[in-house]
Amino acid sequence: MKILVCISKTPDTTAKIAFTDNNTKFSEEGVQHIINPYDEWYALVRAVELKEKDASTIIHLINVGDPSNDAIIRKALAIGGDEAIRVNTTAGDDYYVASQIAEIAKEGQYDLILTGKETIDYNGASVGGMIAEFLQMPFISFATKFDLEGTTATVTREIEGGAEVNEVSLPVVVSCQQGVAEQRIPNMRGIMGARTKPLKVVEPKDVATLTEIQSFDLPAPKQGVKLFAPEQAEDLVKALRDEAKVI
Amino acid sequence: MSVLVFIDQHDGHIKKSSFEAASYAFKIAQQLGTQAEGILIGKTNDDPASLGKYGLKKVYVASDDKYSQFDDGVYTGIIAEAVAQSGANVIVFSNNFNGKAIAPRLSVRLKAGLVTGAVALPDTSNGFVVKKSVFSGKAFANVSVKTDTRVITLNGNAYGVNETEGSAEVVSISPSIAESKVRVKEVNVLKGEVPLSEAEIVVSGGRGLKGPENWNLVTDLAAALGAATACSRPVSDSGWRPHHEHVGQTGLAIAPNLYIAIGISGAIQHLAGVNRSKVIVVINKDPEAPFFKAADYGIVGDAFEVVPKITEAVKKLKG
Numbered sequence: 207m208k209i210l211v212c213i214s215k216t217p218d219t220t221a222k223i224a225f226t227d228n229n230t231k232f233s234e235e236g237v238q239h240i241i242n243p244y245d246e247w248y249a250l251v252r253a254v255e256l257k258e259k260d261a262s263t264i265i266h267l268i269n270v271g272d273p274s275n276d277a278i279i280r281k282a283l284a285i286g287g288d289e290a291i292r293v294n295t296t297a298g299d300d301y302y303v304a305s306q307i308a309e310i311a312k313e314g315q316y317d318l319i320l321t322g323k324e325t326i327d328y329n330g331a332s333v334g335g336m337i338a339e340f341l342q343m344p345f346i347s348f349a350t351k352f353d354l355e356g357t358t359a360t361v362t363r364e365i366e367g368g369a370e371v372n373e374v375s376l377p378v379v380v381s382c383q384q385g386v387a388e389q390r391i392p393n394m395r396g397i398m399g400a401r402t403k404p405l406k407v408v409e410p411k412d413v414a415t416l417t418e419i420q421s422f423d424l425p426a427p428k429q430g431v432k433l434f435a436p437e438q439a440e441d442l443v444k445a446l447r448d449e450a451k452v453i
Numbered sequence: 454m455s456v457l458v459f460i461d462q463h464d465g466h467i468k469k470s471s472f473e474a475a476s477y478a479f480k481i482a483q484q485l486g487t488q489a490e491g492i493l494i495g496k497t498n499d500d501p502a503s504l505g506k507y508g509l510k511k512v513y514v515a516s517d518d519k520y521s522q523f524d525d526g527v528y529t530g531i532i533a534e535a536v537a538q539s540g541a542n543v544i545v546f547s548n549n550f551n552g553k554a555i556a557p558r559l560s561v562r563l564k565a566g567l568v569t570g571a572v573a574l575p576d577t578s579n580g581f582v583v584k585k586s587v588f589s590g591k592a593f594a595n596v597s598v599k600t601d602t603r604v605i606t607l608n609g610n611a612y613g614v615n616e617t618e619g620s621a622e623v624v625s626i627s628p629s630i631a632e633s634k635v636r637v638k639e640v641n642v643l644k645g646e647v648p649l650s651e652a653e654i655v656v657s658g659g660r661g662l663k664g665p666e667n668w669n670l671v672t673d674l675a676a677a678l679g680a681a682t683a684c685s686r687p688v689s690d691s692g693w694r695p696h697h698e699h700v701g702q703t704g705l706a707i708a709p710n711l712y713i714a715i716g717i718s719g720a721i722q723h724l725a726g727v728n729r730s731k732v733i734v735v736i737n738k739d740p741e742a743p744f745f746k747a748a749d750y751g752i753v754g755d756a757f758e759v760v761p762k763i764t765e766a767v768k769k770l771k772g
Contacts, residue, residue, distance in 0.1 A: 219702060220721050223591045243703070300567065301560065326702065326725075328587050328594070330569055335525065335557030344634040345525055347554040350696070360638070365550050366463050367648025368697070370523065371639035384703045385696060416566035416600050420582060423593040425728075431735070431745050436754030439762035442734070443770055445750060450732045452711040453654065453678060453767070 207260065207376075209253045210316040211287065212307055212334075213269045214242040214297075215278045216327045225422045232327075232422070241278045244322025246285065247389040248382035252352055253320055254286030255387060264288050268310055270303045272296055276405065283400035284392035290403065295410035300328075304336030305413040311341060317357070317376040323348050323383040334381035344378045350385030456482040457541035459532060460493040460504065460512070461551050464642050467499045469614070469651050470547035470607075472507050476615040477574070477607050478545040479508025484577050485543070491621065492535040494528055495521040505619035512621045513538065515628060522637040525554040527630050533562055534628040541602075543575075548606035549650060556606050566598035572611040575603075589702060589725035608729065609650060610708040649698065652681035654711045657700060657727075659685040661716020661737060661756055665693035670760045671715060677767040683707070685717045701726035716756045719744020736760060 217223075217237045224233040241250075250267070257263040267282050267290040269275050279290045293306045311319055319338075324331035331347075338345030350369065351362035357376045362369050364383070392400075434442045446453045458478035460471045475491060482489040491512040493501050501512040513535045520527065532555065536544060544559060546552030548570050560567035568583040572593060576582040580597055586608055587594045642648075649655065656675040658668060675682045682698060689699035700707050702722035708729035715736045717723060724747055727733070735748040738755050745751050752759050 217588075219725075223588045225592070300557070304557075304561070326589055329585075329589060330567075331553045332557035332560065332567055332569055335554060336561045338526075339529070339558040339561035345554065345558065346635065347525065348550055363550070364697070365523075365640075365642065366468065366650050367646060368640065368642035370637055370641070373636040373638050374634060384699070416560070416564070416598065417568060418597045418599065420595045420597050422587070423584070423595070425591070425593070428747060428749065431748040431751045433745075434750070434752050436752055436759050436762075439752070439759060440766040440769070442750055442752060443763060443766040446711065446732070446734070447770060450711070450749065452732045453771075 207262065207318070208264045208266070208314060208316045209256065209318045209320065210311055210314060211245070211250050211253050211265060211267050212319070212321040213245050213250070213267050213279065213282050214322070214325045215239050215269065215271055215275045216242045216325050219243065219326060223424070229421045229423065239278060241282050242322050242325045244324065244383060246282065248384065248386040249320035249322050250282060250285055250287070251387035251390050252382060254390070256354060257286065266291060266314060266316070268293070268307055270295060270297045270306045279405060280400050281392070283403045283405070284396040285390055286396070288403065290405045292405060292407050293410050294407050298415040299417045300330040300332040300336060301417070302413050302415045304333045304340060306410050307333070308337050308340035309411050310408070311337065318359070319343070319377070319379040321379070321381045323381045331381070334379050338379040341379070344374050346372055346374060346378060347381045349380050349382050352380060352382065352386050454485065454487045455539045455541045456485065456487065456489045456543040456545060457536055457539050458489060458491050458509070458545040459552065459555065460491045460501075461547055461549065462495060462497060463648060464644065465496065465498040467493075467497065467504070468547065468549070470549055470609050472614045472616070473609070473612055474545050474547045474607050475504055475507035475509055477612045478543070479615070480574055481543055481545070482508070484574065490539045490541070492532055494531055501623045502620045505621035506616050507614070508617070508619065509621045511539070511624055513624050513626050515626050517627065522633070523551060524633040524635045525558055526635070527633045528555050529558040529562060530630040531628045532559055535626065536563065538626065544602070544604045546604070546606040548608045552606045556604050560604045563602050563604070564600065565602035565604050566600040567604045568596045568598060569606040571605045571607050574612070575605070586729065590706065590728040591725070608708060610710065610731070647681055649681045649683055649700070649705060650707055652709055654678050654680035655683050655707060655709045656680045656713045656715070657683035657685065657717060658688060658715045659717030660687050667757070668694070670756060674713070674760055674764045674767065677764050677771070685723050714744055715760055717744060718742045719747060
């Protein structure tokens with residue numbers, strides 16, 4: 207069984223969000239980068255768990271990005287995975303990234319492709335579905351539970367106000383979120399081992415992006431909180447009704 | 454040319470978010486000088502013609518029972534056929550679970566640029582530029598779509614529902630679609646309850662409530678307001694409340710008209726899930742709680758004293 211885990215690099219969850227160059231570029235100043243949490247905590251860890259159950263499982267990690275991504279790829283390899291592939295390019299839009307991954311996935315003949323539910327920077331939530339369409343594979347999105355029995359996967363997917371249990375034969379693309387696995391801290395053995403695992407760098411295929419970010423805006427700052435004393439509960443409710451008009 | 458909107462259902466009824474998506478599609482159609490149409494898949498208990506109230510001229514319905522189970526591959530095929538029939542060059546989805554599952558596939562199938570999480574009407578004055586939420590609600594990006602066909606998913610409660618008069622023409626379609634590769638074994642939805650993502654008012658509790666036995670503070674206020682209930686991550690991690698109530702970075706991102714946070718300090722990861730709420734009320738005994746900086750209204754005080762008073766006041770003012 208071969209698993210491909212898609213790994214994205216994102217700013218840390220607590221990074222200050224600011225823009226430069228006339229609001230056209232995200233300001234990298236003082237920003238720490240991490241593996242996109244959904245890719246790391248859920249997709250990657252679940253793949254590692256499957257390998258722990260069946261040692262013959264092969265896990266490849268894939269990232270689309272420039273050499274500055276190698277640090278987070280090594281960190282991902284410290285958690286698990288046999289080797290990594292980096293498509294050496296600047297990530298364009300989701301269509302561009304998914305095209306590059308689909309190209310590699312086609313060659314690799316993977317049984318299972320795992321992604322996080324979205325990246326925490328651009329919140330596209332679309333790379334998984336796009337890969338599935340490029341490869342004409344079934345796609346199960348927003349998985350909260352993933353189990354495998356032979357070549358049949360049972361996947362619970364979140365829906366509005368509930369959940370749906372799906373059964374699907376491999377190969378399949380699954381986007382993962384909380385519930386699929388638990389975050390793991392890499393141990394010393396993992397970190398040492400990651401240094402010598404293969405990190406293959408491949409050149410991108412020529413694909414045009416379909417969209418382009420022109421500029422960024424920050425939300426208007428809040429007016430400031432209007433405080434009421436504990437005994438003014440009724441005044442608060444009146445303000446919600448008469449001023450904010452939300453009840 | 455037309456604008457086509459995917460009409461999504463919950464438990465056999467059209468979702469409120471689809472009324473909003475239809476209203477949004479209608480406005481885009483007006484902007485482009487064309488008409489808005491809908492595509493509804495599966496059995497429904499509602500009258501598709503009633504979508505005319507939100508500006509749709511025509512609704513394609515693929516009502517065969519075999520489509521009642523969701524499969525993004527099958528749904529993409531049906532929608533692609535409706536796109537061909539209607540000549541649509543803008544396709545609108547709600548940015549919810551089903552919308553986010555289908556839209557990426559459709560984008561690839563039609564080679565149409567995709568913008569997910571749109572928060573405003575597209576700017577069509579020079580090209581086609583859609584403003585979307587990025588960095589978990591902490592910023593917006595203006596995204597130019599370079600293709601002639603575009604796919605947009607609209608964030609919930611970002612545009613609003615515009616209801617007027619009208620009735621849509623209903624066109625039955627029977628697309629020839631490949632068999633589903635996914636078998637739905639079980640669907641568990643809360644019956645008769647508004648899903649959290651669709652709720653206009655949400656009352657949410659955090660660790661400050663000390664334990665699940667105190668949740669009546671949250672549920673009583675929610676009942677008085679007709680609100681849905683939510684919680685912070687530590688609360689769902691401790692099993693005090695079910696996972697589907699968890700809002701925040703790793704949980705559900707919501708944008709109700711009113712979000713009331715009780716005993717939640719407002720860590721940046723929690724704010725990422727609720728910062729698109731129109732009005733935020735924070736009740737916390739710690740005046741330094743970071744949530745107050747993101748709030749519109751607040752009370753610094755003990756939730757166990759304050760919340761019952763708020764619930765009483767709501768009952769009094771509503772009663």
